[in-house]
Amino acid sequence: MKQAQRTEYLIDLNKIEGTGDFPCPNCGVIISPEDETESVYSISETKLRDESLEQLVILCHRCGSKIRVVGFLSSQSGTAETETETGS
Numbered sequence: 001m002k003q004a005q006r007t008e009y010l011i012d013l014n015k016i017e018g019t020g021d022f023p024c025p026n027c028g029v030i031i032s033p034e035d036e037t038e039s040v041y042s043i044s045e046t047k048l049r050d051e052s053l054e055q056l057v058i059l060c061h062r063c064g065s066k067i068r069v070v071g072f073l074s075s076q077s078g079t080a081e082t083e084t085e086t087g088s
Ligand SMILES: [Zn+2]
Pocket: 024, 025, 026, 027, 028, 029, 060, 061, 062, 063, 064, 065
């Protein structure tokens, strides 16, 4: 049985509490953005917008899932855009 089934998952960092670690939606292995050893995952694609990281596509080494990570830009989801805070 050889199924090259690459399921793609979506992770929104805005919905994750903590330091940005999240479990792989498929196998549950903890993926930490600060882990640069690439033992658990590797980054296959990065998208930048105005020099800010907008999107990241990572590959889980454990199950082979492709995980798209968004939400690096806090204003992305347009959550009731607050007025520009210009400290009083
Ligand atoms: Zn996985």
